Amino acid sequence: MCGIVGFTGKTSCCEFLLKGLSALEYRGYDSAGIAAVQADGFAVRKAVGRIDQLREEVEKNPISGVCGIGHTRWATHGKPSLENCHPHFDIDRRIALVHNGIIENYAELKAQLMEKGVSFVSETDTEVVAQLLAVHYENDMKTTLLKVLGMLKGSFALVILDRCAPDTLYCARSHSPLVIGVGQGCHYVASDVCALLEYTRNVYLPEDGDIAVVTPGSTVFYGLDGKERKRVNVTISWDTSAAQKNGFDHFMLKEICEQPQVIADTLAHYIDSADYTIRREHMPFTPEQAKQLKELTIAACGTAYHAGCMGKALIEQFAGVRTDACVASEYRYQTVVEQERNPEGHVFLAVSQSGETADTLAALRKAKQLGMRALAFSNVIGASIAREADTVMYTLAGPEIAVASTKAYLTQVLLFEILALDLAHLRGKISDEELKDALKTLMSLPRQIQSILNQRAIVEDFARANRACHDIFFIGRLMDYTTSLESALKLKEVSYLHSEAYPAGELKHGTIALIDERTLVAAIATQPQILEKTLSNMQEVKARGAYLLLIGTPPQTPIEGCTVWPIEDAPWYTAPLLATVYAQLFAYYTARQHGCDIDKPRNLAKSVTVE
Ligand code: AGP
Secondary structure (H helix, E strand, O other), rough: OEEEEEEEEEOHHHHHHHHHHHHHHHHHHOEEEEEEOOOEEEEEEEEEOHHHHHHHHHHHOOOOOOEEEEEOOOOOOOOOOOOOOEEOOOOOOOOOEEEEEEEOOHHHHHHHHHHHHOOOOOOOEEEHHHHHHHOOOOOHHHHHHHHHOOOEEEEEEEEEEOOOOOOOOEEEEEOOOEEEEOOOOOOEEEEEHHHHHOOOEEEEEOOOOOOEEOOOOOOOEOOOOOOOEOOOEEEOOOOOOHOOOOOOOHHHHHHHHHHHHHHHHHHHHHHHHHEEEHHHHHOOOOOHHHHHOEEEEEEEEEEHHHHHHHHHHHHHHHHHHHEEEEEEHOOOOOOOHHHHOOOOOEEEEEEEEEOOOHHHHHHHHHHHOOOOOOEEEEEOOOOOHHHHEEEEEEOOOOOOOOOOOOHHHHHHHHHHHHHHHHHHHOOOOOHHHHHHHHHHHOOHHHHHHHHHOOOOHHHHHHHHOOOOOOOOEEEEOOOOOOOHHHHHHHHHHHOOEEEEEEEHHHHOOOOHOOOOOOOEEEEEEEHHHHHHHHHHHHHHHOOOOOOEEEEEEOOOOOOOOOOEEEEEOOOOHHHHHHHHHHHHHHHHHHHHHHOOOOOOOOOOOOOOOOO
């Protein structure tokens, strides 16, 4: 969603602000703006639409200044417009600020300010904070900020400029991410490390409730009690090229093609290939804890939820532990059943690429409040979910820029494979030999994924041939149904085509009425025990005129007119990952056929940091 950048140094801030905002474009936005402190006040440029339009504005009317802030806005309070676009100011333009998150009590605060005669130019919750800071200004911005933060309810990352301290950025965070980069005689601020990679990898990760006073030469942290806090800077391992397209037309295709590498990286982190054992130091359960584990609840959103559904199947089948996969936005409001009030042996697991998804974070907090041990899968070091969880397993997918999640999903499912096998082994469900064999099977994944990627022209041809198709159903059973869910989500988010996933056996209970000769039905069929059943369902839809695609085990008796994308030599637990790669490519090439904005699909944001 929204993105924040800030710079203070000895050189012009403008270049970093614009480049930093471009690096955050992938998060989704509909307007953008920057402000810099100049001798005669704030210089401000804003544009509705893309960063390129903002850049044109700046080229037409250049701005100077060595300390500034910038923002990409994804509209929540008020439509995309110049008035609503950040930065926002107080009436006298002494204070400028950018904000991510939502100020939940803004209406009440706004009414109080209006009673005092303050007038507003925007419909945003953010402007309320700028006006509040001005009205309550006392001594200096740090003191004022401490006072005003106590009045705010909701989530926020704020970066503030005060004309009284022209080289200083005042930052505050509560449930919304912020990173501070250390440069040579300068400091950078951003809502996401991707904006900083070209400039520095030496960063501070402020914690919830931190205030940071950032000048060219230092960053000093304070708590809400006003006392100084010690924070240690860390080095981020992601490199610049990981956040660039490197010759690919889109980040989505680049990230699909990176999967052999990121799967290999994740395997190397968790598995010792010298003797095919799991590296215990990276696993969340001790042998004792694994034996005592009675139940696992997984909560996540979107694609990460689908990974959670895969996790449920893997953990139940391998380790025999009862597992629930929940949509986080539902879980957070669900009735707490008696069993959860006594969470002995009941563990919670949040799955999130960004580690910042608001609903997943709320689900994790609820589980912790109930006394459960909270685990997390995160792709981002230091993200809120990673910090608040008791134990984190990291996916080593590198930065995922395309809004459609691809490589993060595969690494999340891989983590579930490793976790399920580890639990199964520790609980005595599989022997040392069986564990080694399964780990060797996982090690084949990079090669198998690569061989699918090598045939991507076939998928592209199919997408071209079927570009007129407007309704696409994915069907499958058990894990294949989960792959269907993920395949349908991927297709609809990047191509805007109507696509749905159904459990194959459920079609004839209603949905089969929609099938006609204009419908494509794609069956995912990798699970040996129900293969024949899914093939029968394919015959049923074929009889009603649908045209067919099968991703999975080629049928012994070919189905006339059915295109097959084969998956061979993969057992039940790795075949779904391979089927997903075909589906990702299909979504990508279909979206290309339709000329869609693949990396930044309409209405979508990469990181959903509001409810
Ligand atoms: C996936 O393609 C989506 N864009 C979306 O469903 C995403 O997976 C979801 O918002 C969860 O994000 P997270 O993994 O960062 O928590």
